[in-house]
Amino acid sequence: MGDLVEDVIVWLAEPLRHGTDTEVEIFHTRGGSAANVASFAGHLGPTRFIGCVGNDHLGDSLVRDLEADGVDVRVQRKNATGTIVILIDQSGERSMLPNRGAAKMLDDVPDEWLDGLQLLHIPAYSFSGEPVGNTTVEVIRRAKAKGILISIDASSTGMLAQFGVERFLDLMTELSPDFLIGNESEMAFLGVANNGQRGVHAHRLPQTTLVTKAGADPTIVHCPGEEALVVRVPAVTEIRDLTGAGDAFAAGFLSTFLQTRDLKNACEGGHASAARVLSSPGASAGSKA
Numbered sequence: 001m002g003d004l005v006e007d008v009i010v011w012l013a014e015p016l017r018h019g020t021d022t023e024v025e026i027f028h029t030r031g032g033s034a035a036n037v038a039s040f041a042g043h044l045g046p047t048r049f050i051g052c053v054g055n056d057h058l059g060d061s062l063v064r065d066l067e068a069d070g071v072d073v074r075v076q077r078k079n080a081t082g083t084i085v086i087l088i089d090q091s092g093e094r095s096m097l098p099n100r101g102a103a104k105m106l107d108d109v110p111d112e113w114l115d116g117l118q119l120l121h122i123p124a125y126s127f128s129g130e131p132v133g134n135t136t137v138e139v140i141r142r143a144k145a146k147g148i149l150i151s152i153d154a155s156s157t158g159m160l161a162q163f164g165v166e167r168f169l170d171l172m173t174e175l176s177p178d179f180l181i182g183n184e185s186e187m188a189f190l191g192v193a194n195n196g197q198r199g200v201h202a203h204r205l206p207q208t209t210l211v212t213k214a215g216a217d218p219t220i221v222h223c224p225g226e227e228a229l230v231v232r233v234p235a236v237t238e239i240r241d242l243t244g245a246g247d248a249f250a251a252g253f254l255s256t257f258l259q260t261r262d263l264k265n266a267c268e269g270g271h272a273s274a275a276r277v278l279s280s281p282g283a284s285a286g287s288k289a
């Protein structure tokens with residue numbers, strides 16, 4: 001549940017030149033962290049997407065695109081669809097310029113949209129902005145009451161800084177998700193995992209499995225009451241664009257977990273899924289568009 005937007009992916013062929021032209025390639029792709037997860041998971045098992053897109057042609061085409069990936073799409077339609085400009089440097093790293101548009105406007109999630117769900121995955125972006133922030137908290141409470149597992153992605157240090165680390169940790173303590181997934185910077189920023197160890201704030205999430213990704217370095221899983229699980233990442237040869245790699249990991253991790261209930265298998269599923277998106281523009285596993 002969360003954002004469904006257009007990504008404008010800009011591959012820089014050289015360092016950005018301030019005040020003049022820079023040589024680039026530009027791609028328009030479907031984006032939004034939550035939609036990316038749904039799109040990748042749609043190929044792995046039954047998946048639903050919940051969110052809000054604009055009442056416009058762009059919204060129509062993004063919904064069609066997600067449905068073509070086998071996703072059951074449930075969206076409110078209002079305002080204008082969001083667009084996120086993503087600058088990709090030559091190492092594949094991203095700088096994002098988000099205008100989330102209608103994605104922030106979600107304010108009505110009928111109970112039937114939660115029917116049949118085993119797990120609800122929510123990028124932390126969905127806590128930021130209103131009315132989507134309050135809607136998200138309220139939907140998580142409803143989902144937990146129905147016995148649905150909850151997974152939250154830490155999204156980005158920029159978003160967490162804007163939202164407030166203390167406020168985010170208080171929210172996590174209250175919501176007690178089954179999984180909190182993030183990269184090592186995000187998990188260290190929150191103080192929940194650091195250098196392969198539980199962080200100083202990990203005790204605030206006593207029921208949550210912490211999943212820390214570290215690029216080519218092993219993924220570390222801290223499951224409550226257990227030793228840390230360290231899962232090696234197979235080597236990847238070509239990296240051009242890291243957009244959506246975390247979302248692909250979440251899709252592979254969660255889909256495999258639901259099938260096997262095994263955290264090592266889940267990490268391997270996440271690594272395999274993430275490896276497929278690293279050489280194509282944006283959050284896609286396809287060839288260069």
Ligand SMILES: OC[C@H]1O[C@H](O)[C@H](O)[C@@H]1O
Pocket residue numbers: 003005006007030031032033036084096243244246247283
């Ligand atoms: O997680 C990657 C996504 O974050 C931003 O929301 C972009 O839309 C991009 O597709």
